[in-house]
Amino acid sequence: MKKIGVFTSGGDSPGMNACLRAVVRGALYYGIEVYGIHRGYRGMIENDIHKMTSRDVSNIIQRGGTILKTARSQRFMTKEGREKAYQNLKNLEIDGLIAIGGNGTLTGMKAFSEEHKIPFVGAPGTIDNDLNGTDYTIGFDTAINTALEAIDKIRDTADSLERGFFIEVMGRHCGDIALLTGIGGGAEIVMLPEIVDDLDEIVESITQMLANKKTSLIVVVAEGDELGNAEELGEKVKEKIPKFKFRVTNLGHIQRGGSPTAADRVLASQLGLGAVEGLLSGKTNVMVGQLKRKLVYTSIDECLKPRKIDNELIRMLRILSI
Numbered sequence: 009m010k011k012i013g014v015f016t017s018g019g020d021s022p023g024m025n026a027c028l029r030a031v032v033r034g035a036l037y038y039g040i041e042v043y044g045i046h047r048g049y050r051g052m053i054e055n056d057i058h059k060m061t062s063r064d065v066s067n068i069i070q071r072g073g074t075i076l077k078t079a080r081s082q083r084f085m086t087k088e089g090r091e092k093a094y095q096n097l098k099n100l101e102i103d104g105l106i107a108i109g110g111n112g113t114l115t116g117m118k119a120f121s122e123e124h125k126i127p128f129v130g131a132p133g134t135i136d137n138d139l140n141g142t143d144y145t146i147g148f149d150t151a152i153n154t155a156l157e158a159i160d161k162i163r164d165t166a167d168s169l170e171r172g173f174f175i176e177v178m179g180r181h182c183g184d185i186a187l188l189t190g191i192g193g194g195a196e197i198v199m200l201p202e203i204v205d206d207l208d209e210i211v212e213s214i215t216q217m218l219a220n221k222k223t224s225l226i227v228v229v230a231e232g233d234e235l236g237n238a239e240e241l242g243e244k245v246k247e248k249i250p251k252f253k254f255r256v257t258n259l260g261h262i263q264r265g266g267s268p269t270a271a272d273r274v275l276a277s278q279l280g281l282g283a284v285e286g287l288l289s290g291k292t293n294v295m296v297g298q299l300k301r302k303l304v305y306t307s308i309d310e311c312l313k314p315r316k317i318d319n320e321l322i323r324m325l326r327i328l329s330i
């Protein structure tokens with residue numbers, strides 16, 4: 009292998025830059041040329057591909073977002089788009105790829121590699137923590153700490169004005185952000201896409217908590233909860249418990265930005281170098297991850313299977329919120 013391409017794709021996540029830095033410097037260390045593909049699959053199709061030096065990744069380890077930019081590309085979902093992308097890589101003689109992104113990005117690489125024989129290793133760059141094959145994805149730790157800081161602030165108002173808050177966090181299909189921020193923020197209830205909730209039971213437990221002299225409460229709602237988003241849920245609960253004041257806050261994209269935490273910078277650096285070393289040792293169609301502090305490579309098919317929620321954490325939250 010002589011030339012590899014690297015790109016960031018899907019939503020940005022804090023730590024993508026740290027991962028990119030590790031990929032570029034790791035590859036250069038082994039004497040491999042590195043090409044940065046701008047705006048993910050879009051740049052691969054539009055031939056927005058540039059050779060990188062070690063200096064291109066100076067002073068980025070602490071920066072949120074991604075210097076390569078990122079995008080969601082409809083065209084890559086088509087065979088024609090993927091063919092164009094392949095021709096561009098072929099013209100540059102790129103013979104290996106490192107994809108930093110979430111489950112959509114890895115799904116895209118799976119489709120690509122079924123049609124074009126180019127070795128690749130994925131690195132889990134997403135705040136969602138929705139991939140198997142790694143305990144944590146790059147960006148998740150920063151995202152939950154950002155959300156937690158916001159929840160702590162909202163709690164001040166909830167406490168002073170004696171209100172309930174429905175706080176929406178990100179996670180279309182995965183409730184990990186909601187679960188961990190719920191635990192860390194001392195939430196009374198978390199609502200996750202993986203758990204089928206019953207509105208009457210939620211109303212009943214809130215009523216019980218108020219009877220139990222709670223004067224404020226926090227409900228953390230994952231955006232993909234099957235009963236609806238925080239706005240919809242808040243409206244339904246307000247109707248059923250009119251004597252208590254509820255407010256709704258959607259934390260939105262602040263969760264995706266900002267300087268990565270120490271944990272994310274270290275994880276991103278390990279996985280970036282691990283991706284390069286995996287690719288050079290002949291691994292392909294795998295994602296590099298970390299399980300119980302060990303670097304591991306897991307097949308893309310396995311990584312894309314639905315991730316199970318930690319029921320033990322849910323049990324704990326319920327006990328501790330009475």
Ligand SMILES: Nc1ncnc2c1ncn2[C@@H]1O[C@H](COP(=O)(O)OP(=O)(O)OP(=O)(O)O)[C@@H](O)[C@H]1O
Nearest residue numbers: 018019080081084085109110111112113115116134
């Ligand atoms: N089935 C597919 N076939 C081909 N390409 C795909 C497929 N699914 C996703 N992709 C490509 O991967 C890109 C990124 O996927 P997506 O927008 O779902 O983000 P992601 O990688 O899951 O990141 P995040 O977790 O931050 O949302 C898509 O815009 C598309 O170009």
Ligand SMILES: O=P(O)(O)OC[C@H]1O[C@](O)(CO)[C@@H](O)[C@@H]1O
Nearest residue numbers: 019020134135136178179180264
């Ligand atoms: O930036 P967009 O396209 O609104 O994406 C939002 C989605 O991206 C994610 O944040 C992942 O990056 C999801 O949790 C969320 O649903």
